[in-house]
Ligand SMILES: CSC[C@H]1O[C@H](OP(=O)(O)O)[C@H](O)[C@@H]1O
């Protein structure tokens with residue numbers, strides 16, 4: 001199968017350069033419009049699709065990002081592997097602003113978002129015990145190291161609703177009691193939806209701040225974050241540029257089963273399935289319906 005790398009760019013990363021045959025395409029989905037047009041093209045012969053999560057000009061808040069439409073649009077283009085790039089706060093002294101963390105776990109504290117493509121008339125349950133594809137995560141780590149970025153392999157990402165940052169008590173709870181490593185507002189439900197869509201997913205957290213727990217850094221400040229975003233985004237572009245060669249033009253079946261997550265997931269009996277839902281889910285789940 002051809003590899004197609006989908007990059008979801010977070011705060012500070014609204015476009016990438018260097019694609020051959022670059023074209024911003026407009027897509028509509030049964031779940032509404034994606035955050036923006038999607039930049040398609042090829043890099044080192046590998047098909048690429050780039051979507052700015054908040055839209056160019058940063059239009060969508062973490063709550064209003066159309067997560068389902070974004071994943072649906074990438075799936076409809078043929079994306080096989082998603083690299084999510086996100087600005088994050090850090091709960092660890094050694095994960096300093098400017099560093100990258102290759103996330104491997106999530107705690108989902110978001111409360112106001114549609115979290116599944118499925119629902120009444122077509123019920124499905126996929127596992128997200130291991131929400132990140134470690135094959136893809138390893139490629140991100142290698143690309144970051146080759147780009148000279150200080151990178152940490154593995155970390156738990158606390159997904160909060162936002163848009164306000166955490167209170168000091170929340171920051172300490174997530175760090176000291178729950179053992180989280182980084183915090184952001186967008187990787188959930190994005191990672192869950194990618195799993196439902198059977199797309200391999202990896203998340204690169206670009207550290208911008210120490211949230212509010214750090215005794216010597218005071219509370220999180222958006223001006224500090226914006227100051228760090230520029231350099232982080234340049235490093236993210238360098239990382240992305242190395243991915244096609246690492247992943248190759250074709251790919252085998254995912255050794256971890258990310259691309260077969262729906263094999264046994266659909267619970268609704270065939271004769272009880274809502275035909276409208278079946279039609280609506282044809283791009284996401286047509287393989288098993
Ligand atoms: C710019 S600070 C808060 C904002 O940045 C992160 O967005 P993204 O994950 O898309 O890089 C964070 O989750 C908040 O949405």
Ligand SMILES: Nc1ncnc2[nH]cnc12
Pocket residue numbers: 087088089090160165166183184185208209210211212220225
């Ligand atoms: N401290 C923080 N909390 C939540 N999202 C963030 N994005 C960047 N820094 C953040």
